Amino acid sequence: MSTSSSGCGPLVVIIIAIFTGTLGFMSGAGGLYLYLAQSSDGLERLKLGDGPQRDVNGAAEPTANGEDAYAMVYPILDTLQFQGTIDQKSVRTRIANERTAFQRCYQKELEKEPNTRGELSLQFTVSGSTGGVIAAVTRDNYTGSEGLAACVTDVLKTWSFPAPKTSQIAVVRFETLFLPFRAEQG
Numbered sequence: 001m002s003t004s005s006s007g008c009g010p011l012v013v014i015i016i017a018i019f020t021g022t023l024g025f026m027s028g029a030g031g032l033y034l035y036l037a038q039s040s041d042g043l044e045r046l047k048l049g050d051g052p053q054r055d056v057n058g059a060a061e062p063t064a065n066g067e068d069a070y071a072m073v074y075p076i077l078d079t080l081q082f083q084g085t086i087d088q089k090s091v092r093t094r095i096a097n098e099r100t101a102f103q104r105c106y107q108k109e110l111e112k113e114p115n116t117r118g119e120l121s122l123q124f125t126v127s128g129s130t131g132g133v134i135a136a137v138t139r140d141n142y143t144g145s146e147g148l149a150a151c152v153t154d155v156l157k158t159w160s161f162p163a164p165k166t167s168q169i170a171v172v173r174f175e176t177l178f179l180p181f182r183a184e185q186g
Contacts, residue, residue: 069114071106073099074177084170086126090161091172098155105151106178109143118143119177124156126170131163143178152176 075095082088109116121140124133136156138149164170 068182069110070181071103071110072179072181073102073106074179075099075102076175076177079173079175081173082170083172084126084128084168085164085166086170086172087162087164094159094161095174098159101155102152102176102178105148105155108151109145109148110180112147113145114180116143116145116148117179119175120149120152121173121175122152122156123171123173124153124159126161126164126172128164128167128169130160132160133157134169139173148178 077092077095080088080092080095082091106116119140119142120138121142122136123139124136126132127134133156136153138153141149143149
């Protein structure tokens with residue numbers, strides 16, 4: 001006697017759920033970006049302007065032209081490209097964890113030029129013997145800021161990863177979006 005079942009197994013259902021959830025999130029994030037980029041009062045409508053950034057003593061930190069700007073940085077993990085052997089999970093984790101270092105670079109740039117925004121296409125090379133980053137470059141700079149690009153590549157040069165089993169280098173590429181958010185003045 002043979003039994004046949006129809007339908008998907010639990011693993012297939014989980015994979016489909018993860019895929020659709022990720023796709024939905026990315027669609028929502030893209031839509032939000034377009035809305036904010038094309039609307040002069042997008043932040044106010046979404047009630048994202050919740051006051052000035054504070055320093056460790058609680059004092060507001062002014063930026064150029066008297067406006068408070070928050071440095072928002074979005075590494076776009078879907079753009080990751082790998083050449084060579086490297087632990088891809090550790091790369092994704094490092095990029096996500098180091099977002100705050102990119103934000104510090106961006107905040108410094110916003111204090112000098114408050115309208116800086118755009119995308120950096122970044123690339124770094126990892127040593128196959130040590131796992132350390134041996135080179136980092138900006139492939140494309142759509143922010144117009146050489147200072148921001150230099151600061152971010154300097155951050156990349158400090159990274160290290162588990163050394164791969166081979167002695168060959170690995171190259172990683174990804175995009176990062178930089179957007180200033182301004183709080184309402186009250």
